[in-house]
Amino acid sequence: MALDHAILVSLLEQPGSGYELARRFERSIGYFWTATHQQIYRVLKRMESDGWIDVREVPQQARPDKKEYSVAAPGRAALAAWLHEPIEPESVRHDLAVKIRGAAFDDPAALIHEVERHHRKHTDRLAHYLAGERRDFTGPDAPGEPDAGQELQHVVLRGGIAYERMTIAWLEDVLATLRRLAAAHGTRSR
Amino acid sequence: MALDHAILVSLLEQPGSGYELARRFERSIGYFWTATHQQIYRVLKRMESDGWIDVREVPQQARPDKKEYSVAAPGRAALAAWLHEPIEPESVRHDLAVKIRGAAFDDPAALIHEVERHHRKHTDRLAHYLAGERRDFTGPDAPGEPDAGQELQHVVLRGGIAYERMTIAWLEDVLATLRRLAAAHGTRSR
DNA sequence: CTTGTTTATGCAACTCGTTGCATAGAAGGA
DNA sequence: TCCTTCTATGCAACGAGTTGCATAAACAAG
Numbered sequence: 001m002a003l004d005h006a007i008l009v010s011l012l013e014q015p016g017s018g019y020e021l022a023r024r025f026e027r028s029i030g031y032f033w034t035a036t037h038q039q040i041y042r043v044l045k046r047m048e049s050d051g052w053i054d055v056r057e058v059p060q061q062a063r064p065d066k067k068e069y070s071v072a073a074p075g076r077a078a079l080a081a082w083l084h085e086p087i088e089p090e091s092v093r094h095d096l097a098v099k100i101r102g103a104a105f106d107d108p109a110a111l112i113h114e115v116e117r118h119h120r121k122h123t124d125r126l127a128h129y130l131a132g133e134r135r136d137f138t139g140p141d142a143p144g145e146p147d148a149g150q151e152l153q154h155v156v157l158r159g160g161i162a163y164e165r166m167t168i169a170w171l172e173d174v175l176a177t178l179r180r181l182a183a184a185h186g187t188r189s190r
Numbered sequence: 191m192a193l194d195h196a197i198l199v200s201l202l203e204q205p206g207s208g209y210e211l212a213r214r215f216e217r218s219i220g221y222f223w224t225a226t227h228q229q230i231y232r233v234l235k236r237m238e239s240d241g242w243i244d245v246r247e248v249p250q251q252a253r254p255d256k257k258e259y260s261v262a263a264p265g266r267a268a269l270a271a272w273l274h275e276p277i278e279p280e281s282v283r284h285d286l287a288v289k290i291r292g293a294a295f296d297d298p299a300a301l302i303h304e305v306e307r308h309h310r311k312h313t314d315r316l317a318h319y320l321a322g323e324r325r326d327f328t329g330p331d332a333p334g335e336p337d338a339g340q341e342l343q344h345v346v347l348r349g350g351i352a353y354e355r356m357t358i359a360w361l362e363d364v365l366a367t368l369r370r371l372a373a374a375h376g377t378r379s380r
Numbered sequence: 381c382t383t384g385t386t387t388a389t390g391c392a393a394c395t396c397g398t399t400g401c402a403t404a405g406a407a408g409g410a
Numbered sequence: 411t412c413c414t415t416c417t418a419t420g421c422a423a424c425g426a427g428t429t430g431c432a433t434a435a436a437c438a439a440g
Contacts, residue, residue: 002283002285002288005288005289005292006288008292009288009291009292009295012292012294012295013291013294031282031287032282032283032284032287032288033282033283033284033287033288034281034282034283076295079292079295079296080295080296082289082292083289083292083293083296083300083301084300086304086307087285087286087289087304089286089308089311089312090283090284090285090286091224091283092221092222092223092224092353093192093222093223093224093280093281093283094222094223094280094349095192095277095280096277096279096280097221097222097223097346097349098192098195098196098199098222098223099195099272099273099277100342100345100346101199101203101339101342101343101346102195102198102199102202102269102272102273103273103342104202104203104338104339104342104343105199105202105266105269105270105339106269106270106273108338108342110273110274111273114276114277117276118279121279122279148294148298148371148374148375149291149294149295151367151370151371152290152291152293152294152298152367152371153291153294155290155363155364155367156287156290156291158360158363159284159287159360159363159364162356162359162360163282163356163360165356166352166353166355166356169352170348170349170352170353173345173348173349174345174349177341177342177345180341181338181341181342184338185338
């Protein structure tokens with residue numbers, strides 16, 4: 001049930017509306033947690049009725065009004081309590097690995113394009129992370145003396161970068177294996 | 191909905207009961223997909239009524255009878271169809287990263303023990319994977335001429351190994367960051 | 381002989397996540 | 411003028427995943 005807490009952290013870093021949160025979940029928070037706008041609105045409603053967050057109606061020109069949420073004291077306490085609880089290391093859900101093992105019962109060569117597509121996506125994501133890192137942390141426009149929040153955001157981003165680099169290298173390993181199998185199969189069937 | 195397909199792959203690699211599948215999901219398949227026995231029994235029931243898998247009652251001595259499932263032709267066809275569909279790269283769910291960013295609004299030092307605990311767990315898991323790799327693929331008792339299925343299982347296992355190594359290195363980065371922040375905080379508060 | 385462990389299967393209730401759809405104001409282009 | 415896009419919020423239904431509990435046969439330990 002960490003979506004609650006992910007939203008609380010995001011609102012502590014910067015108050016905002018459900019819509020703004022949804023966009024953050026496509027970017028920075030989305031590096032390690034995904035959520036759709038429906039999920040977010042539902043959780044916001046629940047947390048508001050529980051008194052964890054406050055709402056403020058913000059009239060806007062040139063666009064619809066929005067509800068800006070910010071964390072209230074009980075929400076902060078709930079987050080602190082969660083931070084002190086131990087959690088289990090994440091459970092993995094890797095569809096592509098299922099496909100790779102499944103390819104043994106089908107045509108391994110047919111997977112090559114799919115794996116190449118994933119390789120491109122992860123390469124793009126890595127470039128995006130690295131651009132964000134230069135912009136916010138290591139580039140010339142980055143703040144000179146980072147505070148604790150920035151240090152922690154940076155170490156999480158470094159995790160995302162490490163993950164993408166590892167994944168890209170592994171996908172290249174997968175591709176080499178699939179191509180070797182495809183070649184061997186071609187030889188045998190002739 | 192890839193649990194169906196993960197089960198089909200596992201049953202193709204080796205037919206078995208719901209209980210046996212649940213144990214595989216704690217081991218090899220569990221490297222990239224998790225499932226509880228309730229989930230597994232429920233899906234097995236559905237796939238059986240859809241004609242994707244066949245059941246065989248197997249009487250056993252010294253333990254309760256079991257139902258051994260194996261993949262039927264329609265199940266194999268369903269798996270093949272899924273293999274040819276493109277899938278989106280996995281969505282990440284990393285509670286620990288939420289905690290790390292949340293620590294900016296609490297005490298970063300309080301997270302150190304939690305991160306150390308995760309570090310130990312991942313170190314154990316890596317050792318377990320490496321033992322499995324030696325046993326099944328690179329050790330002296332491993333088969334000399336691996337078939338396609340074994341090659342593909344090995345490349346997936348190499349992915350698990352790469353993931354654990356990357357995670358362990360990142361957790362060390364996180365620990366160094368937390369300790370630096372804790373020391374700076376201690377200095378400032380004096 | 382009772383208690384605990386392993387194998388083996390399952391129901392019920394609940395929460396979480398996904399998908400499809402609906403509404404609505406404002407801006408910009410065809 | 412109509413169509414699309416962007417901002418902004420939300421409902422309803424469904425499917426996936428989790429948690430707690432229940433049953434039962436066999437064996438091992440006390």
